[in-house]
Amino acid sequence: MMRQKKTFFLLMCLWLMAHVAVAGRIDKAFEALAMHDVFLAKKLFTKELKGNPAAANYGLCMIRIDRLNHFHDLDSAIVNAERAVSAWQRMSQKQREKLGRHGMTHTSVTQLPQKVYDLAYAEAADKYTLEACNSFLSRFPKAPQRSAMLDLKADIAFDVAKRTDTPVAYEQFLKQFGTSRHLTDAQDLLDKSIYLHQTRSGTAESYEAYLAKYPDTPFKEEVYDRLFDLRTRSGSLEDLAFFARRYPGTAHAVRAWHSLFERYTADFRPEVLNEFRLDYPDYPFKDQLKGDLELLRTEMLPYRVADKWGFIDQTGAVRIKAVFDAVDTFSEGLAPVQTEGRWGYVNKKGEMPVPSDFDEAGSFRQGLAVVSRGGMIGAVNTQGKVVVPFQYDEIFEFSEGLAVTVKNGLHGLVNSQGREVVPPRFDSADDLIEGRAMVEDNGMVGYVDYQGVTVIDASFRSGERFKDGMARVQRDGRTGMIFTDGVFLALCKYDRMGNFHEGRAAVMLKRKCGYIDKKGVEVIPVRFDCDQGIFLPGDFSEGVAAVKKGRYFGLINVMGEEEAPFEFESIGTMVSGLAPARKKGRYGYIDKKGKLVVPNTFSDARAFAEGMAAVEVKGRWGFIAPDGKMAVQALYTAANDFSKGTSVVEDGGLWGLIGTRGEVLITCAMDDIVRLESGMVRVRKADRFAYYSTELRDYIWTEEGF
Numbered sequence: 001m002m003r004q005k006k007t008f009f010l011l012m013c014l015w016l017m018a019h020v021a022v023a024g025r026i027d028k029a030f031e032a033l034a035m036h037d038v039f040l041a042k043k044l045f046t047k048e049l050k051g052n053p054a055a056a057n058y059g060l061c062m063i064r065i066d067r068l069n070h071f072h073d074l075d076s077a078i079v080n081a082e083r084a085v086s087a088w089q090r091m092s093q094k095q096r097e098k099l100g101r102h103g104m105t106h107t108s109v110t111q112l113p114q115k116v117y118d119l120a121y122a123e124a125a126d127k128y129t130l131e132a133c134n135s136f137l138s139r140f141p142k143a144p145q146r147s148a149m150l151d152l153k154a155d156i157a158f159d160v161a162k163r164t165d166t167p168v169a170y171e172q173f174l175k176q177f178g179t180s181r182h183l184t185d186a187q188d189l190l191d192k193s194i195y196l197h198q199t200r201s202g203t204a205e206s207y208e209a210y211l212a213k214y215p216d217t218p219f220k221e222e223v224y225d226r227l228f229d230l231r232t233r234s235g236s237l238e239d240l241a242f243f244a245r246r247y248p249g250t251a252h253a254v255r256a257w258h259s260l261f262e263r264y265t266a267d268f269r270p271e272v273l274n275e276f277r278l279d280y281p282d283y284p285f286k287d288q289l290k291g292d293l294e295l296l297r298t299e300m301l302p303y304r305v306a307d308k309w310g311f312i313d314q315t316g317a318v319r320i321k322a323v324f325d326a327v328d329t330f331s332e333g334l335a336p337v338q339t340e341g342r343w344g345y346v347n348k349k350g351e352m353p354v355p356s357d358f359d360e361a362g363s364f365r366q367g368l369a370v371v372s373r374g375g376m377i378g379a380v381n382t383q384g385k386v387v388v389p390f391q392y393d394e395i396f397e398f399s400e401g402l403a404v405t406v407k408n409g410l411h412g413l414v415n416s417q418g419r420e421v422v423p424p425r426f427d428s429a430d431d432l433i434e435g436r437a438m439v440e441d442n443g444m445v446g447y448v449d450y451q452g453v454t455v456i457d458a459s460f461r462s463g464e465r466f467k468d469g470m471a472r473v474q475r476d477g478r479t480g481m482i483f484t485d486g487v488f489l490a491l492c493k494y495d496r497m498g499n500f501h502e503g504r505a506a507v508m509l510k511r512k513c514g515y516i517d518k519k520g521v522e523v524i525p526v527r528f529d530c531d532q533g534i535f536l537p538g539d540f541s542e543g544v545a546a547v548k549k550g551r552y553f554g555l556i557n558v559m560g561e562e563e564a565p566f567e568f569e570s571i572g573t574m575v576s577g578l579a580p581a582r583k584k585g586r587y588g589y590i591d592k593k594g595k596l597v598v599p600n601t602f603s604d605a606r607a608f609a610e611g612m613a614a615v616e617v618k619g620r621w622g623f624i625a626p627d628g629k630m631a632v633q634a635l636y637t638a639a640n641d642f643s644k645g646t647s648v649v650e651d652g653g654l655w656g657l658i659g660t661r662g663e664v665l666i667t668c669a670m671d672d673i674v675r676l677e678s679g680m681v682r683v684r685k686a687d688r689f690a691y692y693s694t695e696l697r698d699y700i701w702t703e704e705g706f
Contacts, residue, residue, distance in 0.1 A: 026055050030102040033059055038069045054087035054109070055099055061112055065119055074120045075139055081112040117143040124149065130156055154180035161186065167194045188218070195219045196451055202435060204230040222417055224252040226450065229401050232256060237264055241280065255367070257283060261292070295348050299678045300335065301691055302327045304703055311335070311348075314678060314693065316700035320350045328363065334382060336361035336369075343371070345384070354384035366398040368416055379403065379418070388418040399431035402450055413437060413452060422452035434466040436484055445473070447486070456486035470518075472497055481505070481520070490520040501539040504558060513537040513547065515560070524560035538571065544592050546571035546579070553581075555594060564594025573607040578626060580605035580613070587615070589628070598628035609641035612660060622662075623647070632662035646694050648673050648681075657681060657692070665697060 029044035042063055048056040061080035064073045088096065088109045096106070117140060124136040133153035137146065154177040161173040170190035174183070195217060198210040207227050210217070217223065224247065231243045237260055244256035261283070264276050273290065276283070283289065300311040300319060310322035311330075324346075326338040334345040334354070344356035345364075358371040358380075368379045368387060377395045379388035388395065394406035398416060405412045405420075411429035413422040422429070422439075430438040436447045439458065446458030447466075460473040470489055472481050480492035490497070490507070498506035504515040507526060514526035515537075528537060528547040538546035544555045544563055554566035555574075564571075571590070572580035578589045578597060588600030604616035612623040612631060622634030623642070632639075638650035646665065647658050656668035666673070672684040680700075681692045690702035 026052055029059055033062060038063050038066075038071060042071055054084050054091055055102065055104065057081070057084035057087060058104055058109060058112065061116065065116055074116055074123070078113060078116045078140065081116050084112055085110055114144070117145055121145040121149060125152060128156055130160070151180070154182060158182040158186060162189065165193060167197055191218055199226070200451070200453070202449060222415065222419070224250055225401050225416055228252045228256065232259070235263065245282070257285065261289070298348060299680070300330045300348055301680065301701075302329065303701055312701055314680060314700065316691070319348070320346060332364040332367065332382070334364050336363070345369070353382065354380060362397070366401065366416065368398050370395045370397065370403070387416065388414050396431065399433065400435065400450065402432040402437065404429045404431060411439070413448070421450065422448060430465060434469060434484060436466050436471075438463050438465060456482065468500065470500070488520070489518070490516055498537070498539060501541065502543065502558065504540045504545070506537040506539065508537070515545070524556070538573070542574045542577065542592070544574050555592060563592055564590060567594070572605070575608040576611070576626065578608060580607060589613070598624065606641065610643070610645070612642045614639050614641060621649070631660065632658060636668070643675065644679050644694060648675070665694070666692060
């Protein structure tokens with residue numbers, strides 16, 4: 001019995017010694033952790049995994065969630081955290097209280113897995129890659145952030161798709177993330193990407209093929225706009241009729257029919273209306289045809305009574321009463337008018353389809369007008385609907401369906417639906433001409449197409465608008481010419497280059513001039529002279545051009561062969577077989593062989609226009625006929641070329657109007673005379689004005705006090 005008591009006593013002593021040793025090791029482990037001696041702490045905690053699993057796993061987890069030490073490992077940390085929670089739940093309250101001195105509480109222990117998940121989620125989110133998201137989802141399947149990680153993965157995948165920006169990229173995204181919050185945006189971008197890729201060639205055929213394949217496309221109106229521009233670009237009646245018949249029932253077909261009608265009936269005569277009816281029996285607006293035609297042909301001219309403005313027609317009859325504070329001229333059937341400081345638009349019936357709701361209002365062009373409100377610029381259609389939002393500092397007139405925008409000093413392009421084809425990001429931008437808009441970026445010039453896609457890189461120091469499929473550009477101080485696809489017609493090797501006339505463009509290199517053809521070939525070598533590097537070779541006209549050898553000018557043909565001898569001091573443009581030429585300080589007129597047809601008796605002379613040529617005699621200007629006889633005596637200090645049978649002339653700083661026989665239609669007593677498209681002239685004297693009809697040879701309206 002005594003032996004049994006001794007044995008029991010020894011076992012109790014050993015148990016107490018072991019317990020004290022264990023407790024001491026845990027204390028030392030937490031002390032090492034507090035001193036950031038993670039190597040010792042890890043070693044001590046690891047030895048206690050069996051003896052004190054709650055504290056040991058807790059400590060190991062705290063070590064492994066710290067990014068700043070060598071043992072950072074969230075995969076192991078979540079295992080330690082879950083084991084610590086499990087062990088903690090099996091401990092008595094007294095055992096838990098003993099560990100409280102090391103910061104272990106029910107909250108700190110049970111929330112340890114959440115802490116690991118939070119850190120793991122933050123690490124994956126910081127990396128912002130699909131690989132990091134997939135790693136988190138596979139490593140931590142029980143994490144409460146799983147749903148948030150799936151959303152983040154969709155966000156990242158959507159950003160990747162947008163950077164790739166192809167139909168395939170968006171389709172793959174939708175296939176994998178079709179229920180994400182990006183569904184609508186991704187579908188919109190897919191539609192846009194398909195649209196841009198399917199129509200990237202910019203041809204009418206590509207748009208038609210796209211429309212056939214995607215008849216419900218959200219870009220339908222834009223497609224019709226582009227088709228209208230492409231199919232009717234020539235402005236021919238055949239193209240307009242083709243479009244109207246090909247796309248019946250669309251607003252663009254209506255537009256095509258109206259444009260066809262306007263152009264066909266530009267020369268309004270009774271027989272024209274009958275011809276139109278016969279040529280286009282399917283014209284859908286027969287009931288309105290006669291009235292529309294009459295109204296279309298009616299020119300509306302602004303007139304003033306006291307301080308109010310209205311409109312009269314070309315006979316002087318009042319069509320719209322003078323009730324506005326200010327007006328501008330009509331364009332596309334509407335005119336800007338101001339009432340009580342606000343601008344709107346009136347039609348030729350005197351109706352206001354666009355109410356006075358703007359600070360400023362411009363003219364309509366291609367169905368849209370630039371307007372301002374609250375200091376910002378936008379654009380409206382002919383019904384007054386805001387198509388381009390009021391968010392720009394400036395918008396230029398629309399050209400080929402696009403307009404240049406300015407915002408915070410940067411230029412972009414907006415289309416006729418108000419969509420920013422190119423957000424404002426260029427130093428400058430120009431109108432879309434022949435499907436190309438010139439843009440400047442960091443001091444260099446390039447070209448974008450109607451979709452805003454860069455088709456010619458910004459690699460030129462300067463450039464010009466395209467004309468007939470060609471544009472002049474400059475690089476390294478040299479000038480060349482490119483086609484709309486950026487291919488060079490002529491490399492940038494010339495000092496200067498002219499425009500094409502009759503298949504030839506003048507070029508200059510080192511003060512010598514020649515001509516290239518539309519293939520860029522120097523068909524006339526650079527061998528003629530230019531004064532002091534000034535660009536002087538003449539454009540071809542009627543098969544000849546004036547060029548210089550040494551001090552004198554002669555005429556050459558399109559092959560570069562001499563037609564008229566080099567004996568003239570200057571030669572002007574050949575018109576109707578005659579060109580003004582100076583010899584011994586006096587001007588006459590020569591034919592294509594250099595024969596002097598009209599003697600050189602004039603101190604100055606200009607080319608013929610409407611069978612009359614302006615000449616100067618003793619400081620006064622008159623006009624001669626092709627036979628050299630004076631048709632209008634030289635009585636004026638200045639005279640403009642004849643246009644529609646009349647010439648605006650000046651005498652002593654005042655202006656008048658004469659006819660082809662020299663008859664005075666308006667005496668030289670006016671401060672200003674401006675020609676209007678219809679043949680009318682607007683005459684101003686002091687602060688009063690009047691309208692004069694060159695057809696009726698009389699005033700149709702004069703302001704009181706004129």
